[in-house]
Amino acid sequence: MPPADSRPNDDNDSDIRTLKHRLYEAEQTLQAIYQGQVDALVVSTEQGLRVFTLRSAEQPYRLLVEQMNQGAAMLSAEGTILYCNRRLAEILNLPPSRLTGQLFHTLLAPDSRQMWERLVQQAQQGRSEGELWASPPGRQKPVPLFLALNRLPAEAGAEFGLLATDLTERKQAEEELRRRNRELALLNRIITASAGAENETQLLTIACAELAQTLKLDRAAALLFDADRTQARVAAEYRRPHHRPALHLRVPLVNMERWKAFFNRSWFICENTAADERLAPYASWLEQFQVGAIAVFPLTAEARSEGVLALISAVPRRFAGPDIELASRVVEQVNSVLTRLALGRDRQRLEEQFLQAQKMEAIGRLAGGVAHDFNNLLTVINGHCDWLMTHLPPDHPFRADLEPIRSAGERAALLTRRLLALSRQQVLRPERLNLNQVIGDLQDILSRLIGENIALRLQLAPDLPPVWADKGQLEQVILNLVVNARDAMPQGGTITLETANVTLDETYARRHLDVEPGSYVMLAVSDTGHGMDKETIRHIFEPFFTTKESGKGTGLGLSTVHGIVRQSGGHIQVYSEPGQGSVFKIYLPVAEPSAAAEPAVLPPPVQALSGTETILIAEDDPAVRQLMRQVLTSNGYTVLDAATGRQALQIFTPGVQLLLTDVVLPDMNGQELAGQLRQQQPDLKVLYTSGYTSEAIVHQGILEAGLAFLQKPFTPSILLRRLREVLDAS
Numbered sequence: 001m002p003p004a005d006s007r008p009n010d011d012n013d014s015d016i017r018t019l020k021h022r023l024y025e026a027e028q029t030l031q032a033i034y035q036g037q038v039d040a041l042v043v044s045t046e047q048g049l050r051v052f053t054l055r056s057a058e059q060p061y062r063l064l065v066e067q068m069n070q071g072a073a074m075l076s077a078e079g080t081i082l083y084c085n086r087r088l089a090e091i092l093n094l095p096p097s098r099l100t101g102q103l104f105h106t107l108l109a110p111d112s113r114q115m116w117e118r119l120v121q122q123a124q125q126g127r128s129e130g131e132l133w134a135s136p137p138g139r140q141k142p143v144p145l146f147l148a149l150n151r152l153p154a155e156a157g158a159e160f161g162l163l164a165t166d167l168t169e170r171k172q173a174e175e176e177l178r179r180r181n182r183e184l185a186l187l188n189r190i191i192t193a194s195a196g197a198e199n200e201t202q203l204l205t206i207a208c209a210e211l212a213q214t215l216k217l218d219r220a221a222a223l224l225f226d227a228d229r230t231q232a233r234v235a236a237e238y239r240r241p242h243h244r245p246a247l248h249l250r251v252p253l254v255n256m257e258r259w260k261a262f263f264n265r266s267w268f269i270c271e272n273t274a275a276d277e278r279l280a281p282y283a284s285w286l287e288q289f290q291v292g293a294i295a296v297f298p299l300t301a302e303a304r305s306e307g308v309l310a311l312i313s314a315v316p317r318r319f320a321g322p323d324i325e326l327a328s329r330v331v332e333q334v335n336s337v338l339t340r341l342a343l344g345r346d347r348q349r350l351e352e353q354f355l356q357a358q359k360m361e362a363i364g365r366l367a368g369g370v371a372h373d374f375n376n377l378l379t380v381i382n383g384h385c386d387w388l389m390t391h392l393p394p395d396h397p398f399r400a401d402l403e404p405i406r407s408a409g410e411r412a413a414l415l416t417r418r419l420l421a422l423s424r425q426q427v428l429r430p431e432r433l434n435l436n437q438v439i440g441d442l443q444d445i446l447s448r449l450i451g452e453n454i455a456l457r458l459q460l461a462p463d464l465p466p467v468w469a470d471k472g473q474l475e476q477v478i479l480n481l482v483v484n485a486r487d488a489m490p491q492g493g494t495i496t497l498e499t500a501n502v503t504l505d506e507t508y509a510r511r512h513l514d515v516e517p518g519s520y521v522m523l524a525v526s527d528t529g530h531g532m533d534k535e536t537i538r539h540i541f542e543p544f545f546t547t548k549e550s551g552k553g554t555g556l557g558l559s560t561v562h563g564i565v566r567q568s569g570g571h572i573q574v575y576s577e578p579g580q581g582s583v584f585k586i587y588l589p590v591a592e593p594s595a596a597a598e599p600a601v602l603p604p605p606v607q608a609l610s611g612t613e614t615i616l617i618a619e620d621d622p623a624v625r626q627l628m629r630q631v632l633t634s635n636g637y638t639v640l641d642a643a644t645g646r647q648a649l650q651i652f653t654p655g656v657q658l659l660l661t662d663v664v665l666p667d668m669n670g671q672e673l674a675g676q677l678r679q680q681q682p683d684l685k686v687l688y689t690s691g692y693t694s695e696a697i698v699h700q701g702i703l704e705a706g707l708a709f710l711q712k713p714f715t716p717s718i719l720l721r722r723l724r725e726v727l728d729a730s
Helices: 007-036 059-066 084-092 110-123 168-195 199-213 279-287 320-392 398-422 435-450 470-487 504-509 536-540 558-568 623-632 645-651 668-678 714-727
Strands: 040-045 047-052 071-075 083-086 127-134 142-152 162-165 219-225 231-239 250-252 267-270 293-301 304-313 430-433 452-459 467-469 493-504 518-527 572-577 584-587 614-618 638-642 657-660 685-690 708-711
Touching: 040 504, 059 645, 071 084, 084 142, 084 162, 110 127, 110 142, 127 558, 168 199, 168 320, 168 638, 199 231, 199 304, 199 320, 231 708, 293 320, 304 320, 304 398, 304 584, 320 398, 320 623, 320 714, 430 435, 430 470, 435 452, 435 470, 435 493, 435 518, 467 584, 467 714, 470 493, 470 518, 470 558, 470 584, 558 572, 558 584, 614 623, 614 645, 623 638, 623 714, 657 668, 657 714, 668 685, 708 714
Parallel strands: 452 493, 614 638, 614 657, 657 685, 685 708
Antiparallel strands: 040 047, 071 083, 071 162, 127 142, 142 162, 219 231, 219 304, 231 250, 267 293, 293 304, 430 467, 493 518, 518 584, 572 584
């Protein structure tokens, strides 16, 4: 018989076995739930045990729910997922077995859970719906959902029925639509603005502001090339207030290799400038202007690169595909307007250049004719004055009266030389010149000329090719431009002389009258003075036009520069804005190898001005002819003189050693006369004189090789020295 105290132990063992059995059943049930093998679920509640039917007895309904394009689920009153279809599992990125038994709200984004609670409360009355965001495990972005929550009848075996629609595609479509609308609105604003844009600056300012604000950027800037591609200037910009301004900043492009990354006519996108090795040469510039990320787009007109538009973020950022597409669409529209503006500007510029050329040609003809007559008069005035002063004793009282006459005559001669220069009728003696060397030789003179309150800066390009020009005239051009720059800076400043080797293409040549494409040497003279407005620039090269006070200038300095440059085969451009200084750019053609000059043969030093040779003078001006006869006969020469070419032929005798003839005679030119006389005497020497050039012996301002020439006005001593040089030459 068992002991009396063994009963309680048996009861405990029985209880343990029962609990173990129930625990085993619970584990098996839970495993079956996770594996989707349970048709119904019994849940203990405060009201007692409740049975939830998990699978419909009617298979067709189950198939329909499983094939739905919406997520579907049955939930308990607490929100436990009792059943879900495959679509909901796909949306929430979990298998159905993992979803079953989970609380639905744990799968929502934190900021959507409060909305879920409101939906549950509303569904107690029948139905509720709304948009929420789910946070599926394993996905970086939340998923937008439209939820419909319905209360189910008691026999359904669940409290709520849930339908979930994935709104991702719809949201993407809405975002795409918003992007398209934003793009269309932006393009519409650009088109509207471009219709009334009168210049590139106005158009680009609008484009920069619109793009920067739309794409939430710190800065947008447009850089335009100068005509010769040696500089790019910031023509327009939009920036946040705390960023350093860059408007009017100039970027030198002489070393184009350095800036090739930005200006190579293709997109350039960098989302982190500090980490991009391509931008290492620009590190200081990028830091100075707070450039953390940059996207650069080419600006073109007539298929020719005109500059770039740069979109800038102060910190690294990603430029999304839609942002780049939008920017490129805007730039495309801007480029079409730039082309329209360029065509209109080219047409207007060519019309203005043609009218200006006609005006300058008419003025040149007038100036040339005036200079010719004046040079004859000045030859007589200055010649007789010099003759008298030579023959008067040093203490003669008349010398004091003759000095002012000589001084005035010399100034008048300088004036006629300027008139000949602007009319392109002076005689040039071109040679192969290195422009850097010419500037270097003038540097000391220029420094003294501009004064101590103005700095002179030289930026001379190495390996500059030679040009074919008259050194004296080229020096005159540089001096005139530097003096003009000095006078524009009465309070001091900086004058910069810059040289560069440039290539002018077909488009540039088409935009500028009488300019041939090819290789040129550029000389730029810039100042930091008060600048000029467009109206002043329009008249800047006209003779006697001046902005200086009365008595401070003749108005011939820049017109003389223009004439010398044009006669040398080059052209000149001026760039200026009020308050921004001025830049004068001269372009001279590179000397062709065939243009190499023969070494000059220097005449032997003149020991004496007198001689015994016989000279034939052919000069139509009687006063000039009389002066030359007087000077020559008094110095031992035998003189025959004639007023016309025909008369000279009649009086010529074989004993004449030299013909002294004006280039232009009433009945023939001087070269024709010399040719006929040399048929009689081949060794006849000839010295030509003229008050202005003639195509008879000068072609495009360049004297024919082997011809001796004496420019009027001249003094007796100059005439005698030049005559002796020609006679003594081998």
